[in-house]
Amino acid sequence: MPPPAADPAARPVVLSIVIVSWNSRVDLVACIHSLLRFTSIEFEVTVVDNASSDGSAELIRTSFPSVRLIANSSNVGFARACNQGMADARGRHILLLNSDTYVADDVIGRAVRLLESRPDIGMLGVELCFPDGRRQHTAARALGIRQSLLERLWLYKLLASERRGEALLGGYWEEDREIQVDWLAGAFLLLRRELFERSGGFDQRFFMYGEDSEWCMRLGKLGYKILYAPRVGVVYHTGAVSAHAVWTEKERLRRCYEGGLGAYSALYGRRRALLYRLAELIGVTVRGSVYKAASLVGTGNAGYYRQQAVFYRWLVEFYVHPGRETGGNPSALHFPEPAEPGPH
Numbered sequence: 001m002p003p004p005a006a007d008p009a010a011r012p013v014v015l016s017i018v019i020v021s022w023n024s025r026v027d028l029v030a031c032i033h034s035l036l037r038f039t040s041i042e043f044e045v046t047v048v049d050n051a052s053s054d055g056s057a058e059l060i061r062t063s064f065p066s067v068r069l070i071a072n073s074s075n076v077g078f079a080r081a082c083n084q085g086m087a088d089a090r091g092r093h094i095l096l097l098n099s100d101t102y103v104a105d106d107v108i109g110r111a112v113r114l115l116e117s118r119p120d121i122g123m124l125g126v127e128l129c130f131p132d133g134r135r136q137h138t139a140a141r142a143l144g145i146r147q148s149l150l151e152r153l154w155l156y157k158l159l160a161s162e163r164r165g166e167a168l169l170g171g172y173w174e175e176d177r178e179i180q181v182d183w184l185a186g187a188f189l190l191l192r193r194e195l196f197e198r199s200g201g202f203d204q205r206f207f208m209y210g211e212d213s214e215w216c217m218r219l220g221k222l223g224y225k226i227l228y229a230p231r232v233g234v235v236y237h238t239g240a241v242s243a244h245a246v247w248t249e250k251e252r253l254r255r256c257y258e259g260g261l262g263a264y265s266a267l268y269g270r271r272r273a274l275l276y277r278l279a280e281l282i283g284v285t286v287r288g289s290v291y292k293a294a295s296l297v298g299t300g301n302a303g304y305y306r307q308q309a310v311f312y313r314w315l316v317e318f319y320v321h322p323g324r325e326t327g328g329n330p331s332a333l334h335f336p337e338p339a340e341p342g343p344h
Contacts, residue, residue, distance in 0.1 A: 015043040015112055017095045018085030020078055022050040025059060027100040027238060032064055034102040040109040044068060048085045050075040078186070079202035079211040086196045094196060098187040100238045101128075107233030111190050114232055122224030123191040123216065125184040127175065128237045136237055137171045139228035142182035142217050143264050145279040152283020181228045183216030187237050195224060203266055210259020214266050221267075250314075257318055281319040288312030 017035065021028045032045060046068040049057040057071045070084050086094050093112055107126060115124045128136040141147055147168075150156050156164050156172070165173025169181060189212070199219055202211040216226055265273035288309055295305035 016089030016091030186212035214263035
């Protein structure tokens with residue numbers, strides 16, 4: 001990272017990297033060190049600390065004086081903190097990057113150069129992997145009733161095999177080429193600055209989970225294209241998110257599904273969201289029943305089928321009572337009307 005100019009506030013840069021942190025000191029330090037070592041383009045880093053109690057903010061002040069720090073007095077949530085960082089950014093482009101990620105080469109520089117070479121693309125994602133090389137499925141199709149039934153009821157099996165992957169994305173395709181997608185997971189979101197300025201960024205009614213799918217789908221409605229480009233390279237994502245320090249795995253999963261319902265409701269209103277929830281309920285009920293029946297047959301896969309039956313029984317309970325208290329911070333589940341474009 002080059003030394004700051006005499007008036008850094010007036011000096012634009014190519015890329016602003018925004019990292020939201022909450023009690024992730026060790027991962028945050030590793031992330032910043034990897035950026036400084038490998039990233040070739042001109043960039044700045046802004047850390048938005050959500051009132052960490054592990055000394056993260058103090059460490060940034062003393063050990064990384066060139067990093068811009070926004071220290072919140074309370075945990076305002078992931079969505080609001082990201083918006084704070086983007087509003088503070090000076091770059092032509094903005095990268096939202098999880099604190100529990102790191103890079104091993106100039107993948108960010110390559111991603112920015114690809115974005116700049118493609119004026120038709122507004123947002124871009126790269127491949128995310130666990131440190132052991134396992135791929136994380138971060139590209140997805142838009143949430144919707146037809147999409148839900150296509151997947152949940154195995155209707156995608158009626159499609160030609162070469163079309164199934166592109167129709168579903170997630171874990172259904174090889175992720176071996178560039179493809180336009182509907183939304184990307186929020187651990188790595190590279191975007192042109194104008195997207196934030198025009199849309200207002202994340203819907204701040206979300207605390208954590210659901211904000212990435214809602215924003216990406218809202219950007220799609222505004223006409224922006226989102227590209228998943230795995231060949232650009234890999235960003236390593238340890239998955240040591242702060243949510244694990246507060247919530248059990250079941251609570252975290254519940255909040256992920258609540259985030260999906262909240263995203264759909266925020267975009268299309270409560271009435272359509274009820275239909276979407278019904279489609280999901282039908283789908284998981286059918287799936288759970290099929291797995292339950294298969295588990296009783298006594299084949300070599302009976303253990304797997306029993307496990308799936310238990311999981312889908314839990315999902316049925318969730319979609320019947322999605323607002324049940326899970327402990328921790330409240331999630332954005334039902335919004336009466338879609339949000340208007342612009343700051344939230």
